Amino acid sequence: MNIFNINQNILYGIGIMTGTSCDAIDISLVKFEYFDDLKLSLIKFKSKSFPLNYAKKVKEIIENKISIQEISQFNFYYSYLIADSVKEFIESEQINYFDIDFIAIHGQTLWHNPTPSNFMGKKISSTYQSVNLSAIAKILKKPIIGDFRSGDIALGGQGAPLVPIFDELFFQDESKDTICLNLGGIANITVVPNKKSKKEVIAFDIGPANTLIDLVASQYFDKNYDEDGDLAKQGKLDQSLLKIMLDDEYFILPPPKSTGREKFNIKFIDNSLQKLNYRVKPIDLLRTLTELTAITIANSINKLELEIPRLIISGGGRNNKFLIELLSENLNKVEIKNIEDFGIISESKESVAFAYLGWLFLMQRNGNLPSVTGAIQKTILGTLAI
């Protein structure tokens, strides 16, 4: 049975991303023009803070045992929060409500573990993005698409990363290979082969980007982050400490691989420091961690053995000038591009990618890349409420 019938060549979709760090609700308005090829353009973007008690509640749900009532109430609470944010966005950006064709929502991740574990005698892996799509649809009176990760998980995939299909659409070049490097808490890359290549897109987490640097900046220098990398620049590289950290098994694992703050956290730093028989000054630690980030990223990219690829850097870490300087020193030849040259703001990238996943759903096209997620097949991702 053919359920869907969308005969509009031009669609406007809103994409909404709320990450595990609970720092902001990112909202993008994206225009999709589909004639021979799809042309996607970012029209408006806004990042909105969560209410003050939000991050605490998410942490409470993730870390403690909780009643099903709290989960159920949180699903609806989150949905109304998103609906309100969309209304505010439309008003402040002076968007015509009638122009909006659909809204795609990532949801608040409360659980994500693609590794099967025993549950009531069965091997089950699952993911949980809190949201009630139907509740949002009733408030906003627009088609709402969400739950993009579950379908891939059900087909044996990791349910992540989902942004690479957007990287492929948006950054693929006729003749040059492209590397999309995102410097968030964790550094991850998508490698998009050029259009003539027969290689598939690959994507993986490299290791820490800002997470360890931010931790030390906050613990010893009372700063949220090391602005421009000015602190690290004053420190001295500790070769022994660097070697200990580089020996971590994660850096040796071949891709595809993924990691997070569960691994690269204060314990990782403490355990590495404990292997030395002397103390390391905080400023030298900061320098060494910045080198670790630059070197592990450079190594991962160099190992790909691409012929002068284009490198597009996004994420907060690209503002760390010293980190970018060290990275450039260690990289084989690449052509560095600004993400803004492609018409999107670095901070908007994930929300734009989810708007694209919403469009793919409505067009009944596959949204996952098995070469990236490990799923047994390509599939349509998402669930729709009207």
Add this chain to the structure above:
Amino acid sequence: MNIFNINQNILYGIGIMTGTSCDAIDISLVKFEYFDDLKLSLIKFKSKSFPLNYAKKVKEIIENKISIQEISQFNFYYSYLIADSVKEFIESEQINYFDIDFIAIHGQTLWHNPTPSNFMGKKISSTYQSVNLSAIAKILKKPIIGDFRSGDIALGGQGAPLVPIFDELFFQDESKDTICLNLGGIANITVVPNKKSKKEVIAFDIGPANTLIDLVASQYFDKNYDEDGDLAKQGKLDQSLLKIMLDDEYFILPPPKSTGREKFNIKFIDNSLQKLNYRVKPIDLLRTLTELTAITIANSINKLELEIPRLIISGGGRNNKFLIELLSENLNKVEIKNIEDFGIISESKESVAFAYLGWLFLMQRNGNLPSVTGAIQKTILGTLAI
């Protein structure tokens, strides 16, 4: 934007109901023929037991604090269980897989409270039917529709009952008013005015049907239920106890109203017995509870002041001959009809109703009755995974 385009007049849908009692997975295959009017027919029905540990796990989730991991895993576990049950159903009933157009699923209710309560500074009401629609869609490769209650809740309704719209479709008569009485744990009715009437459908819970009788049968007579009402028939009606129970405020409340085992349970019986200064024999208690059920139902129906309505009884309680006898004695004139005369099996009714709700979603028609749920408006109910 017009998303849906279904141009088939004949559709086959599977409806799946799993209730809070966790006794069975009810699966119906329903044929929808839509030319001038909709003709709905039950093709196949099967009821399948849950695994032995299922009810215990649901109880554990509902009654205790639990990790988000358990909720997430349960969503996927339930979905695979349903997918397996559908596969079994299709095989054992020799259904052609290609004939099936869609599957509609109620989900496992883990929370349902339409009364708003404070949550992070907002008044929130919510409902939680466990299931991951996308996971089922990937396994069964059919459109899956679920989460039928949330949309009505978001519009200020009770999110229940949802079956009355099916009662209206299926049982409405040209000239006679129809009462659909369901004798489950709780007795509920839908009143469907005749086609010429300008009245709206109403529906409400009357009070206990089998729940109290079953409790006493199990506690004192080691039986799951009082077969044919044979035990109650041997007992003597205790008028004082009956009066105490009839004085309960729930029976006096005007409809719409809803209740459950949270109210009509062993405590209700004990509290009533404590108001007497003598002991009541178990057999007399059983007789009195059977009278209570018959009288509260008869009173509710008589109060409607309908002119010889048709009465269609469904649910396990209709097998209690003595209860039906007492009910008939107390009722004003009605015309009693068998649900089977309409071509459906009593046990299949709810699963057929959810198949109909799935069809309504695909046709983009409203699924709630505000006169029944209290929602501020009619709305399309459901969420779709492909």
